[in-house]
Amino acid sequence: MIYFDFAATTPLDAEAAEVFVQASTEFFGNSSSLHDIGGQSQDLLENCREELAILLGVNKKGLYFTSGGSEGNFLAIEALLSAPKKAGRHIIAGMAEHSSIHGVLNRLDGYSITYLPLNASGLIDLEVLERSITPETVLVTVQHVNSEMGTIQPVEDISRICKEHDIHFHSDFVQSFGKIDLKKIAPLVSSFSFSGHKIYGPKGIGGVYINPAIAWKAFFPGGSHERGFRPGTVNVPAIASMTAAAQKLNDQLVQSQERFLELRAILVDSLNPIKEYVHVHQAETGSQLPSIVGLRISGIEGQWMMLECNRYGFAISTGSACQIGMQSPAKVTQALGLSSHEAKEFIRISFGKTTKREDVVKLGETIVDIVKKFKL
Numbered sequence: 001m002i003y004f005d006f007a008a009t010t011p012l013d014a015e016a017a018e019v020f021v022q023a024s025t026e027f028f029g030n031s032s033s034l035h036d037i038g039g040q041s042q043d044l045l046e047n048c049r050e051e052l053a054i055l056l057g058v059n060k061k062g063l064y065f066t067s068g069g070s071e072g073n074f075l076a077i078e079a080l081l082s083a084p085k086k087a088g089r090h091i092i093a094g095m096a097e098h099s100s101i102h103g104v105l106n107r108l109d110g111y112s113i114t115y116l117p118l119n120a121s122g123l124i125d126l127e128v129l130e131r132s133i134t135p136e137t138v139l140v141t142v143q144h145v146n147s148e149m150g151t152i153q154p155v156e157d158i159s160r161i162c163k164e165h166d167i168h169f170h171s172d173f174v175q176s177f178g179k180i181d182l183k184k185i186a187p188l189v190s191s192f193s194f195s196g197h198k199i200y201g202p203k204g205i206g207g208v209y210i211n212p213a214i215a216w217k218a219f220f221p222g223g224s225h226e227r228g229f230r231p232g233t234v235n236v237p238a239i240a241s242m243t244a245a246a247q248k249l250n251d252q253l254v255q256s257q258e259r260f261l262e263l264r265a266i267l268v269d270s271l272n273p274i275k276e277y278v279h280v281h282q283a284e285t286g287s288q289l290p291s292i293v294g295l296r297i298s299g300i301e302g303q304w305m306m307l308e309c310n311r312y313g314f315a316i317s318t319g320s321a322c323q324i325g326m327q328s329p330a331k332v333t334q335a336l337g338l339s340s341h342e343a344k345e346f347i348r349i350s351f352g353k354t355t356k357r358e359d360v361v362k363l364g365e366t367i368v369d370i371v372k373k374f375k376l
C-alpha cells in the first residue's frame with residue numbers, strides 16, 4: 001500500500017520514537033512531583049517548551065501542551081473569550097475551519113457567528129472580512145493552512161485588521177506547523193494551535209500558544225499542571241518526541257518544499273490524459289502548500305475513487321479524516337460554494353517525506369485508468 005494521506009496523519013519518525021522510549025523509561029517522573037525524579041521530568045518538559053518556542057519565534061511563557069490540535073483549538077478559543085479586548089458577542093470564523101473549531105463555536109451561548117466563505121482560490125477575501133466586523137466583534141478565527149486543499153491564508157493581513165479593530169485572532173497552525181517557517185507570523189496572532197502527529201511525532205499530543213499578555217481564565221477548574229491551563233499529568237515523553245520531530249522537519253524545510261513542488265507538478269502532469277475532467281482547487285504558488293492537492297474529477301464520486309485507489313494499493317482521502325462516518329463532504333467544498341454534486345467529487349492527495357516520484361507517477365496512471373474505465 002502506498003500512502004498519500006500525510007495531511008491526515010504521519011508515521012512516527014524513528015528518531016522521535018527513540019526519544020519517546022528514552023523519555024518514557026528514563027524521565028518517567030510526574031513533572032509536578034517535587035522530588036528529583038519529578039524534577040528531571042520537569043527540566044525535560046521546560047527544555048522542550050523552550051526549544052519549541054525558539055522554533056516558533058514566540059515567548060515560551062505562552063506555550064501550553066494539550067492532547068493535540070483539536071483540544072488546542074477548543075482551549076484557545078475559550079481562553080480568548082475569557083479575556084476579550086472589549087465587550088461584545090460577535091465572532092468571525094472561516095467556513096472551512098477544522099471541525100474542532102466549529103464544535104467549540106457551536107456550543108457557545110449568546111454569541112452570533114459570521115462564517116467567511118473562500119474565494120475561487122481557496123482564500124479568505126479580506127474585504128469580506130473587514131465588512132463582517134461590527135463593534136461587537138471580539139474574535140476572528142481563521143486557520144493558517146487548509147487541511148483539504150492546502151491553501152495558505154494571509155495571516156499577516158488578518159492580524160493587522162484584527163489589531164486595528166481590537167479583536168483577538170486565533171489561527172489553527174496544525175497543517176502549517178513543520179511545513180512552513182512560522183517564526184514571522186506566530187508572534188502576530190493572539191493564539192495558535194499545533195499538533196504532533198501531522199509532523200511525524202506521536203498522536204495525542206500538541207499545544208497552544210496564547211500571547212502571554214492575555215489574562216485568560218482557565219476553562220478547566222482546579223488544574224495545576226500547565227500553569228492551570230490544562231489539568232492532568234503532562235505527557236512529557238510525547239512532548240519530547242514531538243519536539244525532536246519538529247526540529248528534524250524544521251532543518252529540512254526548504255528542501256522539502258522544493259521536492260513537494262516537483263511531486264505536485266508530476267501528479268498534475270500525469271493526469272493530463274484526463275485533463276478535461278480534472279479540476280485542481282488551488283491558490284497561486286506563494287499561497288499554496290505544495291504537499292496537499294485537493295481536486296475533483298467530474299462525474300466521479302470521491303468516495304468511489306478513494307475506494308478504487310485503495311483496491312489498487314493507494315491510500316488517498318476524500319478530505320478531512322475527521323469526516324469519516326459522516327455523510328457530509330469536505331468542509332472546503334461548502335466554503336468554495338461548490339454544488340452538492342461537485343462537493344461529492346472531492347478527493348485529497350497529500351505527500352510526505354517518504355513519497356517517491358515514481359509512486360506519484362503510478363498513482364496518476366492508476367487514476368487515469370480508473371477514470372478511462374468508468375467513462376468508456
Ligand SMILES: Cc1ncc(COP(=O)(O)O)c(C=O)c1O
Binds near residue numbers: 071143174204206320
Ligand atoms: C487544520 C486542522 N486542525 C486541527 C486538527 C486536529 O488535530 P488533532 O488530530 O491533533 O486533534 C487537524 C487534524 O486533522 C487539522 O487538519
